[in-house]
Amino acid sequence: MNSSEAREHLEMAERIVAASTRELSLRYAAPFFIAWGLASGTVCLIFQLIERGLVPATATWASGGLLAAAVIFSIVYARRKARCGAGLTFLQREFLNVLWIAMGVAFVSNAGGWNIFPTFGLSAIYTIAASIVLFYIGLHENRRALLGGIVLLASLVVANFMPSVVGYVLAAGFYLGYAGFGVAELMARE
């Protein structure tokens, strides 16, 4: 083998390795973002409507049902994907670890910190966790995720200055930033 052939082989190998280690492709995970963005946004919406007296307080149960539906969907979808046997890149595995850590911390804060974070503060915790997840993806050359993270954080800041419609604003953040990212990811890869 001469040096120009060696260079050609090296460039090809580097190109393949770089493609799988630099860019975080999340098309497989897009349905998770859509499901959880819609569920979280709708929960915020329900609580805002309850607070304004537009729906009865019993509608709280609907939010529980929505979150349960999102959990069931996630389990069923993850099992179906696992059965396909395609496997994950190490980067995708690391991303999933970040996702579970961020959402796990948000869940524990939510379940155990309701005296510290009253009313919509509990939803805002998930907004922060979701934006951390999107910014992590954004670090791996995914501008759609960066945009989603910015939208989520912006919804938090805007909600802070609009106390009468906090639920609406946080819901918009989840719909546009989180579910919107999932839709954009699906569209971008097709």
Next chain:
Amino acid sequence: MDELLLSKVRLGIVAALLASEWTSFGALAETTQTTGGNLGANLAKLVDAGYVEEEKLFVARRPQSRYRLSARGRKAFLEHVAQLQSLVKGAS
């Protein structure tokens, strides 16, 4: 240099497996831009040499194979790449 990795297709396969846990045959074909027959033949050589591990499973009642790089394959790849780099450096 590693005789087995002198083939561009086999080097590409190993590079594609380097950053993944398991990779399906279809995904490998897409990454390496190789036809099914060519990919299958080269994968078989890598499996025989112990560079790549193969697992056969059924997905929706259809047989499917998936692959991952063995420790031996990873070591061989890194050594081969180091030799390629020194060859390029030596020429420049």
